[in-house]
Amino acid sequence: MNTTESKEKLIADFKVVIADAEELLQATASEAGEKFSATRVKLEKKLATAKTKLVEAEGLLLDKGKEAAKAADSYVQENPWKSVGVAAGIGIIIGMLIGRR
Numbered sequence: 001m002n003t004t005e006s007k008e009k010l011i012a013d014f015k016v017v018i019a020d021a022e023e024l025l026q027a028t029a030s031e032a033g034e035k036f037s038a039t040r041v042k043l044e045k046k047l048a049t050a051k052t053k054l055v056e057a058e059g060l061l062l063d064k065g066k067e068a069a070k071a072a073d074s075y076v077q078e079n080p081w082k083s084v085g086v087a088a089g090i091g092i093i094i095g096m097l098i099g100r101r
Contacts (some may be wrong), residue, residue: 007061014054021047 076083
């Protein structure tokens, strides 16, 4: 698993945690008590902050992905034969590894 996939998984997991926390808040909305209400307000504020940070992280991940794609495209445009050679070499290595099994 590469870094991008790890970040995407982390973001997906974080979304699940946020959704679960929101569900818990809704389920406990009718609970009474001053201390409980204060804790609930704090949790709602922290969830709002977490959502904002999640959106920022998703945007950053998307931007980094676009930059990497542009860099790869630029490299291939500037060095087409090197790119073909590298792809062929990788294909040969993979073929040899599969052939051994």
